[in-house]
Amino acid sequence: MTTTSTASASALAASLAETGYLADEGLATIAYLAMAMERPLLLEGEPGTGKTAMAEAIAEAFGLPLIRLQCYEGIDAAQALYDWDFTAQILHLRSVEAGGGNPGTEELEKSLYDERFLLARPILKALQQSPAVLLIDEIDRADDEFEAFLLEVLSNYQVSIPEFGTVKAATPPIVVLTSNRTRDLHDALKRRCLYHWIDHPGLAREVQIVRTRLPQVPVLLAEQVVRAVQQIRATDDVMKPPGVAETLDWARALHLLGSAELDLESAAASIGALCKYREDTARVTATLARILG
Structure with missing residues (x-):
């Protein structure tokens, strides 16, 4: 039987680790509290820090x-x-007309708004299918009016459909909202949620993530890749610092090229797995030349 209960933050961290997601103590604790308190979890951070992946792992x-x-x-x-x-x-x-039926106006109108004609979008679908995980991704891209609508729905986990009636979740869904902080969210929405800022992982933790997700990658290569990515993130002149997803892509690409350790030739050949802007490609290649030279 599916259950969303967990005994502690450490138990939740262990369950997430089994899926390959390594949550640190702070993230595991706030996620555990959000689930126990039936409150939405708002995750903010730079792109590529694992916000969306957290919802997927839960x-x-x-x-x-x-x-x-x-x-x-x-x-x-x-x-x-x-x-x-x-x-x-x-x-x-x-079909009613062809059948020669003559239902009253009220009866006909009621039949038109039967559940079989209702197209559930993500929020309604989550309420109907609960328990479920509802991921509201990149909420900072939406506008103030949509935030207000979300606040109303997340306050009681129900929606009213004028032609149909009220739909209320039997069990509140686990709600995860993510934001890249392209704009500030309103305090009212933040107050409804439990909040956590996700940073890029430190060196040891990122190596652990690569080793967990890509056990086929040699240990030396994994360590060298992570060290290089950490140095690239520390520079101020890259347009988009690589996230953990890019680290994993790059490590996998290098492994597919047959690299047992990081060298400039294979690094340059696979740079498209790490950089997504032309300007960053040149800058990162220069940084790698300095690191590996």
Whole structure:
């Protein structure tokens, strides 16, 4: 039987580690508290620090469906909540007409807004399928009005659909919101959530992550890759500092090229796994030449 209960922060950390996600003590503790208190968890941090992966790991650890709402500029409540299948409703009307039935107006209208015509978007789907993990990704891309809508939904885990009625989660979903902090979120939403800032991991922890996720990569190569990435992050002139995801991609790419240790030729050949901007490619190649020269 699926359960979302966990005895302690350390037990949660152990469950996450089994999925390959290594949460430090601070993150494991705040996630444990959010689940125990049935409060949303707001994770902020630079891109690539493992915010989205945390929600994915929770879902995998507890055997729950992961329902993702990707936020973007201009997203509104209808796109996050529900819509009606107008095509199916029209076909239903034609079917009634063709059948020669003569239902009253009220009865016909009620049949048009039956559950089978309701298209559940991520938030409604999470309420209907709970227990589930609802990932609200990059909430900082949405606007103030959408934040206000979210606050209302997350306060009681229910929504009212005028034509249908109220849908309330039997068990509140585990809600994880992520933000890259491209703008500040409103205090009202932050007060509703438990909050944690995720930093890039330190050297030892990042090596541990690479060794856990990519056990096929030689230990020496994993250590050299992480040391190089840590030095690249420390520079001020890269447009996008590489995240853990890029570290893993680069280590895997080097391993696929047959590298047992980091050298300038293989590093330059696989630089596209680490850098996503043309300007960064030149800068990082120069940094690697200095490190490996």
